[in-house]
Amino acid sequence: MIRVPSSGPDLIRIERVSVRRGHRAVLHDVSASFPTARVTAIVGPSGVGKTTLLGVLNGLIAPASGHVVFDDVGRLDDPTSLRAARHQTATIFQDHALIxxxxxxxxxxxxxxxxxxxxxxxxxxxxxxxxxxxxxxxxxxxxxxxxxxxxxxxxxxxxxxxxxxxxRRPRLLLGDEPFASVDPALAQQLGALFRSLAVREGLTVILVLHQLQLARAIADRIIGLSDGRVAFDGAASAFDAELEARIFPSLALSQSPSQPKETICSND
Known part of the structure; x- marks a missing residue:
């Protein structure tokens, strides 16, 4: 596993977390910390545990072992701490979840x-x-x-x-493929908005992304998962094409989403 030390205070961290579905380990002994005022992208092929990790971070999935600590709130396996953390967390869903x-x-x-x-x-x-x-x-x-x-x-x-x-003016913003329905130009603009909020408001942003090029462009840090384990944890600038090919040889770089295209400046 390739890990580059990060600096700055952490809002949330996971410590030796494992998640199982039946006899299969979806996440295995995963540890990571997420600093304030930073955008972190979680990347990797389908089925490696990216969305599961997001579920652990917002308390929707209880790990089989290990734990999650949210700043001064405490461990999320405590119901009182979990409620307090959720009041400070907002999630963007891939399927919109609108009425x-x-x-x-x-x-x-x-x-x-x-x-x-x-x-x-x-x-x-x-x-x-x-x-x-x-x-x-x-x-x-x-x-x-x-x-x-x-x-x-x-x-x-x-x-x-x-x-x-x-x-919600959250301290923690989670996104599960938040750019799945938009074109690259709009994704870049929304990514720039997230980065601006991270810096201006001290917001911790964690996004599951399948577009590695986009992850490098908008994230400060990338966590790469492979077979339920952390294969890379470091600066987005360090996650170059050569490293990508070595860690994810079967993952094709997605240049753009396949959904209908629009931009923030459009008149639709």
Missing amino acids: GRLSAIDNVLLGLADARHPLSPLPWPAAARLRAAKALDDVGLLDLATRRTAQLSGGERQRVGVARALI
């Missing part, structure tokens, strides 16, 4: 639901709606705020999902 009959802005406002009450009725207070409008503006969708998400394109829905995560 199609609601408008874009109302879907974004649902990101605040657990901060009030999970069954809080609409309408939301004006201050909350302004906050949601700012999040939509950050992803270039303010002009579609009142449109039902069922009427939006795949890329537009993905951007609503990003805005819904940002409205």
Whole structure:
């Protein structure tokens, strides 16, 4: 395993984590720490445990052994610590997870639901709606705020999902293939937004990506998984094509997603 030491305080760390599904080890003895104000990309071929690792980080998957520690909150195997960590965490899902009959802005406002009450009725207070409008503006969708998400394109829905995560003002932002429905230009712009938030707000960003070229472009750090183990952990600039070929010989470099294309500057 290739590991390059990182600097800076860590928001969350995993210590010797293993996850099993039946008799198969999905993650095996994985340790990693994730510093504040940094973007980390988790990469590797399909089936090596990338999404499972993300599930461990947000407490949705309990490891068979090892543990996860969230800053001063504590270990996530403690229910009180897990609840506290989740209040400081937001996740962007690959499948959008939006309610199609609601408008874009109302879907974004649902990101605040657990901060009030999970069954809080609409309408939301004006201050909350302004906050949601700012999040939509950050992803270039303010002009579609009142449109039902069922009427939006795949890329537009993905951007609503990003805005819904940002409205929480989390300390930890997790993304499971957050650029799957957008073209490379928009992915770069959203990646630049994440980097800006990481620096400006001290946000810890962890993204599962299948596009290695994109990971090198937007991440400060890359963690490469192979057969459920950490094969590389270091600066994105150190993860060059030669190293990629050595660690992931069967992984074809994806230059662009195959979904419909759009950009933040488009008028669609």
